[in-house]
Amino acid sequence: MQQSRDGTGTTPAISVQDVHFSYGSRPAVRGVSFDVARGEVLGFLGPNGAGKSTTIKMLTGQYRPAKGRIELLGEDLATHRSALQGRIGVCFEEKNLYPTLSGVEHLRFFARLHGVRDLDPGALLARVGLETRGRDRVAGYSKGMRQRLMIARALVNDPEVLILDEPSDGLDPVSAQAIRSVIREQAERGCAVLITTHDMWEADALADRVAFIHDGRLYALDTPERLKLAHGTRSARVRVRREDGAVDERVVELDGEDMGRRLAEATVGGELLTIHTDEATLEAVFVQMTGRGLT
Ligand code: ATP
Numbered sequence: 001m002q003q004s005r006d007g008t009g010t011t012p013a014i015s016v017q018d019v020h021f022s023y024g025s026r027p028a029v030r031g032v033s034f035d036v037a038r039g040e041v042l043g044f045l046g047p048n049g050a051g052k053s054t055t056i057k058m059l060t061g062q063y064r065p066a067k068g069r070i071e072l073l074g075e076d077l078a079t080h081r082s083a084l085q086g087r088i089g090v091c092f093e094e095k096n097l098y099p100t101l102s103g104v105e106h107l108r109f110f111a112r113l114h115g116v117r118d119l120d121p122g123a124l125l126a127r128v129g130l131e132t133r134g135r136d137r138v139a140g141y142s143k144g145m146r147q148r149l150m151i152a153r154a155l156v157n158d159p160e161v162l163i164l165d166e167p168s169d170g171l172d173p174v175s176a177q178a179i180r181s182v183i184r185e186q187a188e189r190g191c192a193v194l195i196t197t198h199d200m201w202e203a204d205a206l207a208d209r210v211a212f213i214h215d216g217r218l219y220a221l222d223t224p225e226r227l228k229l230a231h232g233t234r235s236a237r238v239r240v241r242r243e244d245g246a247v248d249e250r251v252v253e254l255d256g257e258d259m260g261r262r263l264a265e266a267t268v269g270g271e272l273l274t275i276h277t278d279e280a281t282l283e284a285v286f287v288q289m290t291g292r293g294l295t
Contacts, residue, residue, distance in 0.1 A: 040193070045294070114156060
C-alpha cells in the first residue's frame with residue numbers, strides 16, 4: 001500500500017498538492033492543498049468567485065493545473081484520467097440534462113457510458129425520491145427534481161469519489177435535506193465526498209471537515225466544531241425586566257475570563273427573564289479569517 005504523507009499508511013482518496021490555475025493572466029486558484037479520506041465529506045466553503053468551481057474542474061480533469069499535483073484513489077490524475085473517470089461521480093452546477101429523455105433513460109444512458117451493466121434505475125431513482133417520476137420527460141421536472149436526477153446520475157457507477165458543485169443550491173428545504181441524506185449515505189458506505197457550497201449551514205450540517213476558500217486560497221481546514229471553538233466567540237443574550245417594567249436584551253460574551261461576573265452584571269437592576277446562548281457561526285469565523293463574508 002502506498003504511504004500517505006502523514007505516514008499512517010492510508011492513502012487519501014483525494015489528494016491535492018499546491019495546485020494553481022489562471023484564466024489567461026487572471027489567477028483563480030493560487031496554491032491549494034488538501035486531502036479527503038474515504039468515508040469523509042469535505043465541504044469547500046467560499047463566496048462567489050472564490051475558486052471553488054475551478055478547483056472542482058481540475059479535480060474532474062476538465063482543467064489541467066498550471067502547477068501542482070492531483071491524485072485520486074492513489075493515482076496521478078494527469079496520467080490516469082480515463083481509468084479514474086469510471087471510479088468517480090460528478091455533479092456540476094450546470095444542469096446538462098436532455099429535456100426529451102426521461103429520468104430512467106438518463107440513468108441508462110450514463111450507465112452505458114460507464115460500462116455499468118447491472119443498473120437498477122428504479123432503485124437509484126428511489127434513493128433520490130424520484131421513483132414516481134422516472135418515466136416522465138425531464139422537460140417536465142422542477143428544479144429540485146432535476147438536481148435530484150443529477151445526483152442519481154453521479155451515482156450510476158457506484159463511485160469511490162463523489163464531487164458535487166453546490167448540490168443543494170436554490171432548493172427548497174425538503175429537497176435539500178433529501179440530497180444531504182444521499183450524500184451522507186455515500187460517505188457511510190466509504191465514498192470520499194467533496195462538496196462546494198456558499199451556505200454555512202449546509203457546510204456545518206453535512207461536512208466532517210470544512211475548507212475556507214477565498215480569492216483562490218485556502219484559509220483554514222478543520223472540523224466545523226474546531227473552527228468555531230478556535231476562532232469564534234460564543235455569546236449569551238440575556239433578557240431582563242427592569243424596575244420600570246421595560247424589557248432589556250443584553251449581550252454577554254461567554255469566552256474569556258470573568259464570564260460569571262459579566263453574566264451577573266447583565267442582570268443587575270432587573271429580573272432575569274431568559275438566557276439564550278449563541279454559538280459562533282461558521283460565517284462569523286470565515287469573516288474573521290478572510291476579512292469578507294460568504295455572500
Ligand atoms: P461561484 O460560487 O460563483 O460558482 P466559485 O467559487 O466557484 O464561484 P470560480 O467559478 O472558480 O469561483 O471562479 C474563480 C475566479 O475565476 C473568479 O474570479 C471568476 O470570475 C474567474 N472565472 C471563472 N470561470 C472563468 C472563465 N471561464 N473565464 C474567465 N474567468 C473565469
